[in-house]
Amino acid sequence: MDKSAWYRKIPKVDILLEMPEIRLLREKYGHEIVMDKIRVQMEELRRKIGAAGSEEELEAAGESIRALPQAIEESVQEQHKPRVRKVINATGTILHTNLGRAPISREQAEKLTDIVTGYSNLEYDLAAGHRGERYSHFAQLLCRLTGAEDAMVVNNNAAAVMLVLSTLAKGGEVIVSRGELVEIGGKFRVPDVMAASGADLVEVGTTNKTHFSDYEEALTERTKALLKVHTSNYRIVGFTESVGIDELKPLAEAHGIPVIEDLGSGVLIDLEKYGLHHEPTVQESIRAGADVVCFSGDKLLGGPQAGIIIGKKKYIQAMKKNQLTRALRVDKFTVTALELVLLEYLNPEKVVQNVPVLRMITEPKEAVCRRAQALAEKLTARGCAAEIAVVPCESQIGGGSLPLERLPGAAVTIRPQHMSTAALEQRMLSLPVPVVGRAADDAVWLDARTLSEADCDILAEELTEVLA
Numbered sequence: 001m002d003k004s005a006w007y008r009k010i011p012k013v014d015i016l017l018e019m020p021e022i023r024l025l026r027e028k029y030g031h032e033i034v035m036d037k038i039r040v041q042m043e044e045l046r047r048k049i050g051a052a053g054s055e056e057e058l059e060a061a062g063e064s065i066r067a068l069p070q071a072i073e074e075s076v077q078e079q080h081k082p083r084v085r086k087v088i089n090a091t092g093t094i095l096h097t098n099l100g101r102a103p104i105s106r107e108q109a110e111k112l113t114d115i116v117t118g119y120s121n122l123e124y125d126l127a128a129g130h131r132g133e134r135y136s137h138f139a140q141l142l143c144r145l146t147g148a149e150d151a152m153v154v155n156n157n158a159a160a161v162m163l164v165l166s167t168l169a170k171g172g173e174v175i176v177s178r179g180e181l182v183e184i185g186g187k188f189r190v191p192d193v194m195a196a197s198g199a200d201l202v203e204v205g206t207t208n209k210t211h212f213s214d215y216e217e218a219l220t221e222r223t224k225a226l227l228k229v230h231t232s233n234y235r236i237v238g239f240t241e242s243v244g245i246d247e248l249k250p251l252a253e254a255h256g257i258p259v260i261e262d263l264g265s266g267v268l269i270d271l272e273k274y275g276l277h278h279e280p281t282v283q284e285s286i287r288a289g290a291d292v293v294c295f296s297g298d299k300l301l302g303g304p305q306a307g308i309i310i311g312k313k314k315y316i317q318a319m320k321k322n323q324l325t326r327a328l329r330v331d332k333f334t335v336t337a338l339e340l341v342l343l344e345y346l347n348p349e350k351v352v353q354n355v356p357v358l359r360m361i362t363e364p365k366e367a368v369c370r371r372a373q374a375l376a377e378k379l380t381a382r383g384c385a386a387e388i389a390v391v392p393c394e395s396q397i398g399g400g401s402l403p404l405e406r407l408p409g410a411a412v413t414i415r416p417q418h419m420s421t422a423a424l425e426q427r428m429l430s431l432p433v434p435v436v437g438r439a440a441d442d443a444v445w446l447d448a449r450t451l452s453e454a455d456c457d458i459l460a461e462e463l464t465e466v467l468a
């Protein structure tokens with residue numbers, strides 16, 4: 001086995017660089033990245049030849065030498081593909097944190113394009129002709145929608161909680177019920193966030209029961225606030241008791257301290273109207289007397305990632321002055337997208353149609369089933385090598401919202417004939433538009449609740465090829 005002859009067959013770099021296809025590549029992508037990929041591919045070739053233990057393996061390495069220009073081209077192109085990509089969410093979980101939570105509508109995205117591809121009045125007061133405030137665009141709107149006095153927005157709700165506590169309770173104590181010391185996904189733990197904000201946590205009550213007197217007895221001159229946390233992602237049922245904002249309000253007032261509520265999801269409409277469980281609304285919290293309320297922009301609200309803080313003017317003003325605010329501030333993408341989503345809420349009848357998250361949550365079972373049926377028919381008509389069926393299923397809202405809610409709908413199940421379910425799942429993830437489904441009962445499930453009509457068209461096309 002003479003390996004040196006094979007090493008000699010690897011073309012020299014300057015020869016490679018002058019090949020027409022590589023020259024085109026350099027023109028399009030620049031010399032540096034092409035050189036980079038040439039080095040990587042050549043090293044890989046040498047490694048292959050070095051590791052070859054038989055003539056066959058050497059022959060295979062020889063094949064790679066012939067394919068070298070193509071391999072270089074592919075690796076340069078691969079490097080230029082954005083890693084953040086559109087995926088199809090066939091899991092049925094509407095607020096899927098791993099898949100980017102709330103989608104915004106195409107109409108909203110188009111309006112957003114106009115703003116962010118040019119300049120905007122992000123921090124410019126057009127009426128006055130001088131510097132303005134980036135929160136001004138939606139502060140009034142938020143106040144109108146929620147009944148609060150003032151509003152501001154930071155990067156996400158975790159940041160909002162941090163800022164609220166740091167501004168109102170740093171160096172003092174904050175009283176929280178033990179039943180509300182929750183952990184939200186992504187390691188957001190109420191006690192840890194409090195520690196990081198510089199406020200001391202005073203736990204009262206027990207996991208299942210906290211009484212008014214527990215708060216009353218824990219109050220000291222060091223107490224700076226009473227905090228309520230909505231236990232978004234779990235429920236304690238049975239022998240339970242908690243104290244509402246309306247009850248805590250007089251106690252806090254008597255001590256001259258604020259009542260803060262971290263609502264988590266922060267829904268602005270009454271979901272009960274659509275047959276769901278009651279989720280406390282932002283308006284209810286303000287009406288009950290909360291001085292400061294914070295919630296996410298990209299959970300049930302259906303907007304961009306953001307942490308919305310609303311409440312009494314004096315507290316919001318104090319937060320704007322906190323140095324942390326500068327570090328947590330939102331950019332023009334968020335400000336614009338958030339205002340557009342909030343504008344939809346001016347019309348409570350239309351909002352469930354125009355905000356994708358609300359549309360998916362409130363879509364009637366029958367409509368979801370029809371979409372599943374149509375997708376299954378398309379796949380069957382294209383002659384996929386698989387057993388395809390439509391079955392009833394239940395979807396979740398996700399994002400730590402309404403954990404007990406199950407939305408009845410339908411899924412398309414696929415049992416491939418020539419590969420395993422696991423292999424199909426894997427193949428689906430590497431498609432040009434990757435598809436995330438779930439596997440159960442020896443089938444891949446595509447839940448139609450989180451699929452748009454456009455998704456179904458892409459899916460049918462892609463799956464036909466995979467299952468050919």
Ligand SMILES: *Cc1c(COP(=O)(O)O)cnc(C)c1O
Binds near residue numbers: 157158296298306
């Ligand atoms: C989700 C949640 C958070 C964190 O919000 P993000 O916007 O994800 O940062 C904080 N508190 C509660 C109660 C939540 O449900």
